[in-house]
Amino acid sequence: MRTTTKALMVLLTLSTAACTRPDRFGDEADGSGVSAGPVAAAPAPLSGANDPASPEFFAQTIGDRVLFAVDSSTLTDAGKATLDGQATWLSTNSDYLAIIEGHADEQGTREYNLALGARRANAVREYLVSKGVPSTRMRTISYGKERPIELCADEACYSKNRRAVTIISSGGLS
Amino acid sequence: MVVRFLTILMMCLFAGASVAQDGPLRLTITDGVIEPLPFAVVPFVAETGEAEQLAGDITRLVAQDLNNTGLFREIPANAFISVPATFSEALPYTDWRAINAQAVIRGAVSVSGDQMAVKFRLYDVFSGEELGEGLQFAGTVQGWRRMAHKVADAAYSRITGEGGYFDSRVVYVAESGTKGQRLKRLAIMDFDGANVQFLTDSAAIVLAPRFSPNGDRVLYTSYETGFPRINVLDVASVGRQQLATAPGEMAFSPRFSRDASKVIYSLANGGNTDLYITDLTTGQNQRLTTAPSIETAPSFSPDGSQIVFESDRSGSQQLYIMSTSGGEARRISFGDGRYGSPVWSPRGDQIAFTNQNAGRFHIGVMRTDGTEERLLTSSSLDEGPSWSPNGRVIMFTRETLGETGTSSLWSVDIAGRNLRQVVSNASDPAWGPLQP
Incomplete structure (x- = not known):
């Protein structure tokens, strides 16, 4: 109950601040003054990626992404292991919300890849729900092939682009 | 009515046959038109002083539209035997037959303030007849490209019997x-x-x-x-x-x-x-x-x-x-x-x-x-x-x-x-x- 209240307070606080969504949503410059962690928390002894409660820790140490085979949205064993860690982290750090992005490599048509990305994001959400993360804390989005992170034209890059990335957000889900 | 035979070399990919066609100038677009139809655009006449530049630009754009379809082949102006000085004088068909132009387009441009008008005529050289009526388009000077596209669409449409696509x-x-x-x-x-x-x-x-x-x-x-x-x-x-x-x-x-x-x-x-x-x-x-x-x-x-x-x-x-x-x-x-x-x-x-x-x-x-x-x-x-x-x-x-x-x-x-x-x-x- 207390946790819920705190989460709501964080939400309300942040709703008046600048957008905290990942930069790919818009053109907001960095340094908008919004801290990445819960603003209500007292100064932590650890900061950034060293702080186990930080989104940076989630992204770098827990692992924010899972990869998929060509044209597949089936989670691999390695992917499930990563998601087990994500579920644990999200349960511990219940102030945070998650936006799950689904992506595809460029070997496909635009519309199909949007739909495929939606499938991948949903596969991650369903797995996290099965591990106890409330679905109300998650939202999915597909970028299709619009946002590759690796740019070469072979499997070494394509395999990293076929991904679902869990973005930790202290802001709203819409 | 004089019946003529205008043969356009065609190869139908699926029927595998060449087709001879009679009647007036008509390029039938099949899957296999392989010989583009030779045409000429007589430089459009500037009927007002301000229209000179536009007349040249429109002439080039009409020719480019048709050329870029791959269905037509422009005969360059340096091959022309004669060039009528005005829009109204008769077209000497023999001069165009001699350079194997099957279709000739001619036009005139006039400008008044920010308004302009383009007239054009299309000729079937081998029958020695106009193909369709003369047409006139009017609009703003700024929209001159659209008028050139409309001329090219009309020519394309009259020769192929199908709608055009240039003014789009x-x-x-x-x-x-x-x-x-x-x-x-x-x-x-x-x-x-x-x-x-x-x-x-x-x-x-x-x-x-x-x-x-x-x-x-x-x-x-x-x-x-x-x-x-x-x-x-x-x-x-x-x-x-x-x-x-x-x-x-x-x-x-x-x-x-x-x-x-x-x-x-x-x-x-x-x-x-x-x-x-x-x-x-x-x-x-x-x-x-x-x-x-x-x-x-x-x-x-x-x-x-x-x-x-x-x-x-x-x-x-x-x-x-x-x-x-x-x-x-x-x-x-x-x-x-x-x-x-x-x-x-x-x-x-x-x-x-x-x-x-x-x-x-x-x-x-x-x-x-x-x-x-x-x-x-x-x-x-x-x-x-x-x-x-x-x-x-x-x-x-x-x-x-x-x-x-x-x-x-x-x-x-x-x-x-x-x-x-x-x-x-x-x-x-x-x-x-x-x-x-």
Whole structure:
């Protein structure tokens, strides 16, 4: 109950601040003054990626992404292991919300890849729900092939682009 | 009536026969016109002093439009034996027969303030007769390219017996930035890449714009809310609003019905993408498919009774046709590889599509029953065909791969000939109607 209240307070606080969504949503410059962690928390002894409660820790140490085979949205064993860690982290750090992005490599048509990305994001959400993360804390989005992170034209890059990335957000889900 | 025999060398790909044709000048476009029809454009006469520059520009653009179809071959002006000094004096046919011009176009341009007028006549040289009546177009000086396109459309139409496509526009996605952070904005241009006008900024990803049937509105997918939704944009005012779709996580791949009363699109919910129709008048939503597979990229038949779309219900992306009232879908693609982004032709007899096979992408066409499939292009990434208003040419996106890869718009005729780049740094073309 207390946790819920705190989460709501964080939400309300942040709703008046600048957008905290990942930069790919818009053109907001960095340094908008919004801290990445819960603003209500007292100064932590650890900061950034060293702080186990930080989104940076989630992204770098827990692992924010899972990869998929060509044209597949089936989670691999390695992917499930990563998601087990994500579920644990999200349960511990219940102030945070998650936006799950689904992506595809460029070997496909635009519309199909949007739909495929939606499938991948949903596969991650369903797995996290099965591990106890409330679905109300998650939202999915597909970028299709619009946002590759690796740019070469072979499997070494394509395999990293076929991904679902869990973005930790202290802001709203819409 | 003198009956003449005008033979145009043709080779029909499927009948495999040459066809002789009688009657007045007529280029029958088949899948296999291989000998372009020689034509000449007499330099348009400037009838007012200010019109000199425009007369030259219009002469060149009319010739370029026809030349670029691949169906016509311009005879250069330095081969002309005589050039009439005025628009009204008789055309000495023998001078044009001597250089084997089968069609001659002549015209005149006058300017008054910011208004201009273009007159033109088209001649069938070997019969020594005018082909159709003389025509006159009037408009603003600023719109001179449109008048040249209208002259070329009239000539094309009279010679081929089919509608033209030069006085038309294309809405597309203009691209900039690096491949990993591509910036995309909606833009509109003339069919030949001129007169580019941006319709949105690049603050949010925009994808796959589609014209309304009369070209006054554009549907497209935008990430401006943070999540993909469908917007409707008014071309004249550039005002836009979000389309009220059925409730769902992501809405994309919209297209107008031919009477513009409905929008068909894909909606993703819980990872499942299905097809929906929203009636713009009543606001009612109709769900067309319920399978757990991906159903997307829908396109209406011209009479609105059917749709073609892609689905992976068989295990891989394939093309299907179903009634807009629902019911069983019929698979039409059975060749090698995967098939996506189908578009029904304006005439209703063909489907253009993207085929992906063995690491290559192709733009192709097939009949609506899936027969007579032909792949027209091949590259490391071709996709997203759009039909010209007369159904003779297809524009599509070609993307080069790798870190420095960029997208550009290309066109090809439905015989697979005359492949040419239209503009660079652009994707997702949607070819609009002939302008009024």
